Amino acid sequence: MAAVYNSKFGDTVEGARAAHFQQLVLEELRVSASYRKAYKAKVLSTTRLRGFDDASYTKLHEYLYLLKASNPDSIADLETETDEDGNVRFKYLFLSFSASIIGFRRLRHVIVVDGTHLSGKFRGCLLTAARQDANFQVFPLAYAVVDSENEASWTWFFRKIEIFLLDGKYLTIISDRYLSIYAAKKQIYPNAHHGACIVHLARNVVEKFKSKGLGKLVTDSRMKWCVGKFHQLYETIRTTNPQCGQYLEKIGLAHWSNAYFQGQRYNLMTSNACEQLNKALKKGRSSPIVELL
Structure with missing residues (x-):
């Protein structure tokens, strides 16, 4: 059935759901398959195309090394932790391309931050930082893959951004009113202005x-x-x-409010820049981590 799914749907993300595929097999092949079999066929098809999620984590060091070699001055940082059994496990990953870092220096210093859920085997969250350029188009700045949107992960994310974007009253951060963002911003960017979406x-x-x-x-x-x-x-x-x-x-x-805001927000009143970026990355959010990156 996995071979049939592959032949029918080239894109396993946008392909049919298990229930639809179950009906398709019945109509075209005259074979009655359970929902469980149809679902397993889709999972197997996806695995053949993309590989195993577990194996993707073992390739991160090599991938990030090659990424920085081909994009000099990019910042890519992988943090791991050791569990009780002595196994080294993934914790956080940060990525900002040198082109984004250099380009941001020519833009107004307003960044929008947001998080979105990943839907792969190990779940987690993708944190993003972006802004708009002079043509009102989304300008991505940085990404992080973390366990969830909590104070520790947001603090770690801001700490990595601080490497190339220092704290100061010239900087404005825009976000939703998620408490973890407020706590992390207070620690890493105490002098920057903070505006609510x-x-x-x-x-x-x-x-x-x-x-x-x-x-x-x-x-x-x-x-x-x-x-x-x-x-x-x-x-x-x-x-x-x-x-x-x-x-x-x-x-x-x-x-x-605009009337009382102490910094400069320019035309950025919402967190739509990150919302649009997250929407553009929707297909990748269910992928193994190397493919996502």
Whole structure:
């Protein structure tokens, strides 16, 4: 069945799901196969094409060596840990190409950070840092493969970025309001400005206070540069829902509003740069780690 799957679907990521393949085998070959067999056939087909996920980790040292040899001045760091049985296991991986590092020096110093789940055998998370160039196109800066989005992994990621992007008031970091990012940023980039993604903030307001109207008011007030115009809308929010006003004030007006933001965000109001990058990498997120890289 794996051979049949290979012949029918060249791309195992975009190919049919097990249930669809099960129906296809019945219609074309007149063979009744269980869902489990159809699923195992897809897994076997994927393994033949890409190799085993476990084996991919053993190739990381060689791959990163060759990557840095062909891309001088790139930063690629692999961190491992030893378990109770003395086995060396993968922990974190960081990658930033020299072209991205050099190119970023010509851009405004605003970076967007975000994380997305990996869907391969060992799961994990892919952390990304990006921004927009002068043509409003996504400019990737750095990647990391970690166990999950926690304070330790985000701190490690920021520490690697700090090698070529130093802390300072000239720098702005934009993210969603994930607590681990806040804790890591405070440790590694205490002087950099930090802005909240307005899309995530508006969604949180809608979810917390069950009002799409409040979410729109938050978005509209966020975009006002003039303090007077901002307060007109902000007072409407406080009048409409005093609890929402207290919630936004507790977050800090300087953290989410243009009128009070102390740094420079330029046109970056959301974390869409990383969201688009993660979407572009969707097919690779289920791949063995070397293929993902």
